[in-house]
Amino acid sequence: MEAQVEATVGSEYPAHYKVMMDKLNEQRQLDQFTDITLIVDGHQFRAHKAVLAACSQFFHKFFQDYTQEPLVEIEGMKTQN
Structure with missing residues (x-):
């Protein structure tokens, strides 16, 4: 059931995951956090x-x-x- 919920959330908000990963990468590149x-x-x-x-x-x-x-x-x- 948990995988089904994750798949649903991922398909509903795919841009959120990209934004989050881009922001984490930006923070890493700037040595933030x-x-x-x-x-x-x-x-x-x-x-x-x-x-x-x-x-x-x-x-x-x-x-x-x-x-x-x-x-x-x-x-x-x-x-x-």
């Missing part, structure tokens, strides 16, 4: 923990267990050119 720095292969990325946790089961679990400073280095990842 970002609360975590991810470091991947020496590159730093500011992010919103709530967005990462909502989009990734890995980060959801990680942030529940991780209570130290808001700086995380991820090793073993390769960036694509």
Whole structure:
């Protein structure tokens, strides 16, 4: 039933989701309200923990267990050119 409600809301207000994601991305680009720095292969990325946790089961679990400073280095990842 919950999925049906979400699908209905998503189809009724599709522009709302785009506006929300655009605003979150704008805030990230301006470093507003970002609360975590991810470091991947020496590159730093500011992010919103709530967005990462909502989009990734890995980060959801990680942030529940991780209570130290808001700086995380991820090793073993390769960036694509």
